[in-house]
Amino acid sequence: MSDELSLHRRRRKPTADELAGIPWLGLLQPGERLRAEEELLVGDARAGDYVCRVGRPVTYWFGVVEGLLKMNNDDADGGTMTFAGLPPGGWFGEGTAIKREPYRYNVLALRKSVVAGLPIDTFHWLLDHSLGFNRFVMNQLNERLGQFIAAREIDRLGSPDARVARSLAALFNPVLYPGVGQVLRITQQELAYLVGLSRQRVNEALASLQDLGVIRVEYGGLRVLDLPALRSSVLAPRAC
DNA sequence: TCATTAAATTGTT
């Protein structure tokens, strides 16, 4: 893909609406929250813009306020693994932020998005002072570990239908991505890019998932009807 | 607010 590293992300203060979409703010004590809101910044990322890149020092802990990001893990150990997408409400980078290590992955915007950033010093201050924040981060780490394991399984799955189902289930994770809710705003083209299939194939897969009553296909998005079924994805394998 | 037009997204070959 074209490697335009146009980091035109002018930062600004978050609006009230944007703050409302940040899940962990509600877990803080008033004093902690005041400081967090004071230091939070948001920036607009256009499609193709990198939010963070491998090797760069961690300066912020990032979260998706709006739009859709993609994390790909070009690590030395595992080769190129495309990790799941990052929908609204998702916060990432806490692992590297805690250790103050450089990023081990790239994150780029799949479409025009709004990204929030908490300065790493404030992040550490919250870790040192806020019980609610610690709970959130711990929960986050735990859930993400589960997602990494799931992502490896997805890569092994043969059936495209199953891969689409599992990837969707990951995006609908209510703990990691509380901003998503019942309806995920994603185009079939974006999902195709995320899963690594053609748009036609994704279209077919979505149709069969809809026939099973697991999701409903809507214009510009998908509605989940049965999340457990998406996860277990008891789909007829085409060939065993 | 409504009608018209353009753009985006989807379904199909």
Place this chain on the structure above:
DNA sequence: AACAATTTAATGA
């Protein structure tokens, strides 16, 4: 990959 059909967004009266 290309096309037609459908849905949404934008425009202006």
